[in-house]
Amino acid sequence: MRGTVTMAETYAPALEQTAGRIFWAAVAYYNLITIGADASNAFAEAPPPIAPVLKALQGHPESPRLWAQLIHQIIISLDFVPCEHEPCLYHKKTSGKEPILFLRQVDDFAVAANTKKEALQVIKDINSQMTIEVKQLGILTRFNGVDVEQSRDSIMLYTKTYIEQLIERHSWLQEDKNENVFPIPIQADHKYIRKIEEAILLEDKELKQVESEYGFKYRQAIGELIYPMVSCRPDISFAVIKMAQYSAQPARFHFEVVRNIYFFLKQTI
Secondary structure, eight states, X not given: OBTTBOOSOOOOOOOOHHHHHHHHHHHHHHTOEEEEEEOTTHHHHSOOSSTTOSSOOTTOTTHHHHHHHHHHHHHHHTTOEEOSSOTTXXXXXXXXXXXXXXXXXXXXXXXEESSHHHHHHHHHHHHTTOSSOOEEEEEOSEETTEEEEEOSSOEEEEOHHHHHHHHHHOGGGGSOOOOOSSOOSXXXXXXXXXXXXXXXXXXXXXXXXXXXXXXXXXXXXXHHHHHHHHHTOGGGHHHHHHHHTTSSSOBHHHHXXXXXXXXXXXXXX
16 A cells, blocks of 8 residues: 555556457458447546545556456456457357457457447447447557558558658658668678677767767667567568667667668558
């Protein structure tokens, strides 16, 4: 206890990329349609962490856990069953062959069913147990930072919007650069890899100067590249993992290699 606020038990499950891929793979396999929904005032729906407060508070350390517990109970009350190793992914058997799937990331929901009517009914049933109605977003075109293109024949996942945001955020990415006819994220020949491994590492004062020169911080850049890598761009995996090894103390040449990975994403958006 810290005063009157309980500082224990703050964990709330969040969506892992594995669960997201399983969800979309199942949607494609069963040929389902997916709609989105958003609980805009989620934490205020949860019970209070402390007695004098009527509802959970935005910013309180226990609010995410309390909301997760509440929405979990609502979902399972609708006969959905959570996956054993992916608590944010649920499934429900129907009278037909195709199941109804439910995916949640905090207050964002994706519901996949054989028809739009079935998916909307799930949102309607959730709203019957909420103080403020969940906002229905229609057929999903983006979820958890990943762009989604649905058709009755395929599901396409990509990170175009995310990469466009990177381009907008980094002015140096907007400059013209000689584009390769066949762009690659990193050269894989032994001489180039050896050059990366033998590059002279920067001291703190030099690091700040190089960061200013290139227009980005090395660790932040690696973090920005990791998201598309783990979501739906495995083609940059080797390059990002290799360069992440130097996050603690990069060399000037490492900045150039990371910069080229950004331009590869821009060229293959």
